[in-house]
Amino acid sequence: MHLVKVGLYMAQKTEETKTKTISVIIVEDFKLTRVGLRCALNANEDINVVAEAEDAVEGLKLIEKHKPDVILMDLGLPGMNGIEAMVKCKEMMCDSKIIALTSHDRCEEVIAALSSGASAYCLKDIDPQKLADVVRDVSTGVCWIDPMVAQMTLNALPKIDNIGFLPNKSSSEGRVPLTEREFEVLKHLVSGKSNTEIAKELIVSVHTAKAHVCSILQKMCVNDRVQAAVKAVKEGMV
Amino acid sequence: MHLVKVGLYMAQKTEETKTKTISVIIVEDFKLTRVGLRCALNANEDINVVAEAEDAVEGLKLIEKHKPDVILMDLGLPGMNGIEAMVKCKEMMCDSKIIALTSHDRCEEVIAALSSGASAYCLKDIDPQKLADVVRDVSTGVCWIDPMVAQMTLNALPKIDNIGFLPNKSSSEGRVPLTEREFEVLKHLVSGKSNTEIAKELIVSVHTAKAHVCSILQKMCVNDRVQAAVKAVKEGMV
DNA sequence: CAATAAATTAGACAATCGGGTAATGGATTA
DNA sequence: TAATCCATTACCCGATTGTCTAATTTATTG
Numbered sequence: 001m002h003l004v005k006v007g008l009y010m011a012q013k014t015e016e017t018k019t020k021t022i023s024v025i026i027v028e029d030f031k032l033t034r035v036g037l038r039c040a041l042n043a044n045e046d047i048n049v050v051a052e053a054e055d056a057v058e059g060l061k062l063i064e065k066h067k068p069d070v071i072l073m074d075l076g077l078p079g080m081n082g083i084e085a086m087v088k089c090k091e092m093m094c095d096s097k098i099i100a101l102t103s104h105d106r107c108e109e110v111i112a113a114l115s116s117g118a119s120a121y122c123l124k125d126i127d128p129q130k131l132a133d134v135v136r137d138v139s140t141g142v143c144w145i146d147p148m149v150a151q152m153t154l155n156a157l158p159k160i161d162n163i164g165f166l167p168n169k170s171s172s173e174g175r176v177p178l179t180e181r182e183f184e185v186l187k188h189l190v191s192g193k194s195n196t197e198i199a200k201e202l203i204v205s206v207h208t209a210k211a212h213v214c215s216i217l218q219k220m221c222v223n224d225r226v227q228a229a230v231k232a233v234k235e236g237m238v
Numbered sequence: 239m240h241l242v243k244v245g246l247y248m249a250q251k252t253e254e255t256k257t258k259t260i261s262v263i264i265v266e267d268f269k270l271t272r273v274g275l276r277c278a279l280n281a282n283e284d285i286n287v288v289a290e291a292e293d294a295v296e297g298l299k300l301i302e303k304h305k306p307d308v309i310l311m312d313l314g315l316p317g318m319n320g321i322e323a324m325v326k327c328k329e330m331m332c333d334s335k336i337i338a339l340t341s342h343d344r345c346e347e348v349i350a351a352l353s354s355g356a357s358a359y360c361l362k363d364i365d366p367q368k369l370a371d372v373v374r375d376v377s378t379g380v381c382w383i384d385p386m387v388a389q390m391t392l393n394a395l396p397k398i399d400n401i402g403f404l405p406n407k408s409s410s411e412g413r414v415p416l417t418e419r420e421f422e423v424l425k426h427l428v429s430g431k432s433n434t435e436i437a438k439e440l441i442v443s444v445h446t447a448k449a450h451v452c453s454i455l456q457k458m459c460v461n462d463r464v465q466a467a468v469k470a471v472k473e474g475m476v
Numbered sequence: 477c478a479a480t481a482a483a484t485t486a487g488a489c490a491a492t493c494g495g496g497t498a499a500t501g502g503a504t505t506a
Numbered sequence: 507t508a509a510t511c512c513a514t515t516a517c518c519c520g521a522t523t524g525t526c527t528a529a530t531t532t533a534t535t536g
Contacts, residue, residue, distance in 0.1 A: 115395040119388060133371070141385025143392060150357060150381035157353040157394055181513065192465030194492065207515050214494065224494075224522095226467045227430030233471045235345055236389030417482065432522065445485050452524065453482095462492095462524080 021045070022139045025066060026052045027059035027085065028074040028101070033124070037072060040128035047135055056085035063089060068096050069139045075102040075113060083109075086117035093187060097138045110149045111156050120144040121153070178219055185212040186237065190229045259283070260377045263304060264290045265297035265323065266312040266339070271362070275310060275339075278366035285373055294323035301327060306334050307377045313340040313351060321347075324355035335376045348387045349394050358382040359391070397473045416457055423450040424475065428467045 024041055026049060028034045034052050041047045050066050053059035056077050063071060071089070075082035086098055100118035102109065103125070110121055120138045122131065123146045134144050145153050178186065188198045199209035213225060222228045231237075262279055264287060266272045276287045288304050291297035294315050301309060309327070313320035324336055338356035340347065341363070348359055358376045360369065361384045372382050383391050416424065419440075426436040437447035451463060460466045469475075 111395055114392055115397050119392070137382075141388055143381070143383035143388035144375075145381035147379025150379055153395070154352055154357070154381060156396060157349055157391070158396070179512065189464065190468055192460065192462055192468065194462070195494095196492080204513085205515055207517085208513070210494075211514075214496095217494080222430065224430055224432070226427065226464050229464050229468050230428055230430065230471055233468055234390075234393060236387075236391070236393045419483065433524095434522080442483085443485055445487085446483070448524075449484075452526095455524080 021048045022070060022135060023048050023050045023066065023068040024070045024072060024135060025050060025059065025062055025068040025096075026072045027054075027056065027077065027082070028052070028072070029054050029077050030074075033074075036128075037131075041132060041135065043128075044132045047132060056080035056082065056088075059085060060088055060092075063094060063096060064092060067094070070135050071096045071098045072101055072135075073098050073118070075100055075104070075109060083112050083116050086113070090117045091191075093191065097141065099134060099138055099144075105149050107149075107152050107156070110145075110153055114143075114145070114153060121149055122146050123148055178216060182212050182216050182219070183237075185209065186216055186228070186232055189213065189216070189225055190232050192229075259286045260308060260373060261286050261288045261304065261306040262308045262310060262373060263288060263297065263300055263306040263334075264310045265292075265294065265315070265320070266290070266310070267292050267315050268312075271312075274366075275369075279370060279373065281366075282370045285370060294318035294320065294326075297323060298326055298330070301332060301334060302330060305332070308373050309334045309336045310339055310373075311336050311356070313338055313342070313347060321350050321354050324351070328355045335379065337372060337376055337382075343386050345387075345390050345394075348383075348391055352381075352383070352391060359387060360384050361386050393472075416454060420450050420454050420457070421475075423447065424454055424466070424470055427451065427454070427463055428470050430467075 024047060026034055026037050028037065031054070034054070038049045038052065041049050050068055051062040053062050057080060059071075059073070073082045073086060077085070080088075082100065082102075086100075089096070089098065097120075098118045099120040099122055100113040101122050101124060102113075103123060105123065113121055119141070120134055120143065122134060122144075126134075126146065137144050184202060185198055188201055193201065195209045195213060196206050198213075199206045202209065213228075217224065217228055220228050220231055222231060262285060264272055264275050266275065269292070272290050272292070276290065279285045279287050288306055289300040291300050295318060297309075297311070311320045311324060315323070318326075320338065320340075324338075327334070327336065335358075336356045337358040337360055338351040339360050339362060340351075341361060343361065351359055357379070358372055358381065360372060360382075364372075364384065375382050422440060423436055426439055431439065433447045433451060434444055436451075437444045440447065455462065455466055458466050458469055460469060
C-alpha cells in the first residue's frame with residue numbers, strides 16, 4: 001500500500017515538475033556545514049549544488065554568475081551578513097529563491113530575513129532530507145517556515161479586520177494579465193528606472209518602453225508609474 | 239532511493255511526534271470538493287480524515303469533539319466564513335493546525351487567514367499529493383504558503399531595520415530623518431499623487447510640494463519619486 | 477538675543493512622462 | 507486563410523518632474 005503510493009508519487013513527479021534539476025548555491029562560512037549541506041542535497045538527483053561561497057561578497061558574485069534556482073543563505077556570516085546579502089541580491093534583480101539558514105530563532109532575525117527576500121526559514125537542525133523537500137518547494141515559489149519560528153512569524157503579520165470580508169467577490173475576475181515582456185518592464189519600473197533606462201536595459205527603443213509602460217498602467221488600472229510600482233510591491237508581483 | 243528517504247523520515251517522526259496517524263477534519267461546503275479532499279488524503283495511510291462538515295458551525299462542533307491534528311478549512315463558507323471560524327477555533331483553545339483552502343488570491347484574504355490562525359494557505363488547484371505533504375508539514379508546525387500568494391504574504395511582514403543587525407555596523411548612522419511635513423508629503427507621494435495634487439491636499443503651493451519632494455528624494459538617497467515610493471513601502475515607512 | 481532649522485513661496489529650465497494615433501512583422505488561434 | 511494578440515517603432519503635444527537659486531516667516535535651541 002505504501003509502496004504503491006510512493007510509486008505513484010514519483011511517477012507523477014517525473015512527469016510534471018522534474019523535467020530539470022534544481023540548481024543551488026550555498027553561502028555558509030563553516031566549512032563543515034558547507035560540506036554537510038552539499039552532500040545532503042547532492043544525494044538527490046533532482047538537486048545540483050553548482051557553487052559554494054564562504055562569505056557574502058563571494059556568494060553574490062557566484063549568484064550573479066550562475067543565477068541559481070535556489071540560494072541557501074546562512075545568516076551569521078562574517079563581514080556582510082546574510083540579510084544584507086539578500087537585500088543586495090534583490091537589488092541586482094535576482095530571481096533566485098532564498099532559503100535563510102540559521103541556528104538562531106530570534107524573532108527580529110526571522111522577520112528581518114523573510115521581509116528582506118527569503119522565501120523560507122530553516123533552523124540548522126533540520127532533517128537533511130526534509131531540507132531537500134524544502135528546496136524543491138521553494139524552487140516553485142512556496143514560502144516555508146520552520147515549526148520553531150512559524151508561529152512568531154504569523155503573529156508578526158498585520159491583523160486585518162475581517163469584517164467586510166466577502167467570500168462572494170471573485171478577485172482575479174476582470175483582471176487583465178500582463179504579458180511576459182510587460183512584467184520585465186514592470187520590474188525595471190519598480191526599481192525606479194526611467195523609460196529611457198528601461199529601453200536601454202531591454203535593448204529596445206524608448207518608444208517601445210513607453211508603449212509597454214502605457215499598457216501596464218492600463219492593465220493595472222492605475223494612473224501613473226508610481227501607483228503601478230507601489231501596487232506591484234504591495235501585491236507581490238515583483 | 240525515495241523509499242529510503244521516506245523510511246528515514248518516518249523513523250525519525252516515530253520517535254518524536256508521529257506515533258499515530260495524522261487526524262484531519264475537512265470543513266468545506268461543496269460536496270464534490272469534500273469528497274475529493276477526503277479521497278486524496280485517505281489514500282495516504284499516515285493520514286486519516288476523521289470527520290467532515292459543510293459549514294463552520296458544524297465544523298466547530300466536530301473540531302471540539304475530535305480535536306484533530308489538522309483542519310482543512312475552506313474560506314468561502316456560507317454563513318460564518320472560514321476566517322471567523324478560525325478565530326472561534328483559537329478562542330476554544332484548540333491546538334489543531336489549520337490549513338486555509340480557497341480559490342481566491344486576494345491579498346487581504348491571505349493575510350486575514352494567516353493572521354487569524356491558519357498555518358498554511360493553499361489554493362484549491364493544488365496537487366492532491368502535494369496537499370498530503372502539506373498536511374504532514376503543517377502537523378509538525380510548519381508554515382506553508384502557496385507560491386501564488388507567498389510573495390504578497392512576505393511583503394506584508396513589517397520591515398525591520400536590518401542595519402544594526404550585526405555588531406559591526408552602527409545602525410541608523412548617516413541617515414537624515416524626514417521632517418513631519420515631509421512624511422505627510424511622502425504618504426501622498428506613495429499613494430501616487432502628483433505634486434499638484436499633493437499641494438492641493440496640504441493647501442500649499444505647488445512650489446512647496448516640489449520643494450518637499452526634492453528634499454525627500456535627497457534624504458532617502460533616491461533619484462526619483464518611484465524609487466522613493468517603493469523604498470517607503472518596502473521599509474514600511476508608510 | 478542670535479543662530480539654526482523648517483516651511484513656505486517664486487521663477488525658470490531641461491528632461492521626462494503619459495496619452496494619443498498609426499504602422500509593421502511575427503506568432504498563435506479560430 | 508483570416509483574425510487576433512504581441513512586440514516594436516515613430517511622431518506629436520501638453521503636463522509633470524527634478525533641480526537650481528533666492529527670499530520670507532516661524533519656531534526652536536543655545
